[in-house]
Amino acid sequence: KAGVTQTxxxxxKTRGQQVTLSCSxxxxxxxxxxYQQTPGQGLQFLFEYFSETQRNxxxxxxxFSGRQFSNSRSEMNVSTLELGDSxxxxxxxSSGTNTDTQYFGPGTRLTVL
Amino acid sequence: DQQVKQNSPSLSVQEGRISILNxxxxxxxxxxxxxxxxxxxxxxxxxxxISSIKDKNEDGRFTVFLNKSAKHLSLHIVPSQPGDSAVYxxxxxxxxxxxxxxxxxxxxxxxxx
Numbered sequence: 001k002a003g004v005t006q007t008x009x010x011x012x013k014t015r016g017q018q019v020t021l022s023c024s025x026x027x028x029x030x031x032x033x034x035y036q037q038t039p040g041q042g043l044q045f046l047f048e049y050f051s052e053t054q055r056n057x058x059x060x061x062x063x064f065s066g067r068q069f070s071n072s073r074s075e076m077n078v079s080t081l082e083l084g085d086s087x088x089x090x091x092x093x094s095s096g097t098n099t100d101t102q103y104f105g106p107g108t109r110l111t112v113l
Numbered sequence: 114d115q116q117v118k119q120n121s122p123s124l125s126v127q128e129g130r131i132s133i134l135n136x137x138x139x140x141x142x143x144x145x146x147x148x149x150x151x152x153x154x155x156x157x158x159x160x161x162x163i164s165s166i167k168d169k170n171e172d173g174r175f176t177v178f179l180n181k182s183a184k185h186l187s188l189h190i191v192p193s194q195p196g197d198s199a200v201y202x203x204x205x206x207x208x209x210x211x212x213x214x215x216x217x218x219x220x221x222x223x224x225x226x
Contacts, residue, residue: 042119042218043157043214043216045215048213058213092156101147101159104149104156107155109154
C-alpha cells in the first residue's frame with residue numbers, strides 16, 4: 001500500500017497570505033488528522049476529519065480550517081498567515097477507531113516571512 | 114494543561130545498553146497509548162502501542178510498559194543501537210476522541226557507538 005502523501009513538501013509565504021496544504025491518506029483509511037509541530041514542541045492537534053465530517057477539533061484559531069473529500073483526501077487552509085504559523089504540518093491517516101494506529105505523512109514545512 | 118508529558122527532553126546512552134524513555138499522562142479517559150519515532154524532516158513513524166487492558170507489550174527490541182494506577186508508561190529499547198538515535202514521542206488516545214492523539218513534547222535519544 002502507498003503511504004500517506006502530503007503536498008507540497010515545502011512552502012514559503014509572506015504574512016497576510018493564505019495557504020492550502022493537501023494530504024492523501026492510505027487507501028481505505030477514512031480518518032485524516034492534522035497536527036502542527038513547531039521547533040522544540042510536540043505535535044499539536046489541529047483537527048480530524050472522518051467521512052467528510054470534522055469529528056474533533058483542537059485549540060487553534062478560526063484561521064485554520066480544513067475539509068475532507070469523498071475520496072478521503074483532505075486539505076488544510078490557513079488564512080491571514082502570521083510569522084508564528086511557521087511550522088511542520090503533519091497529516092496522519094487511520095481507519096478512525098481509537099485503537100487504530102495513525103500513520104503519518106512526511107509533512108509540509110511552511111515558512112512565513 | 115498538558116495531558117501527556119515527557120519530562121526528559123533528552124537521553125544519551127551507550128550502544129548495547131538499555132534506553133528507557135518515560136511518559137506520564139493525566140487524563141484517565143486515555144485507553145490507548147503509542148510510541149512514535151521521528152527523524153528530522155520526516156513524519157513520525159509508529160513504533161509500538163499498548164491498550165489499557167495490558168501492562169506490557171513487546172516487539173523485538175522494543176517493550177512498552179503501562180502502569181495505569183500511576184498513569185505512567187515507559188519504552189525500553191534493548192539493546193540500543195546508533196540507528197535508534199531520534200526523537201521519541203509518546204501519544205495517547207481515548208474512546209471519546211478517536212482520530213485525535215495527544216502527544217508529549219518528545220525525548221531526543223542519542224545512542225553513542
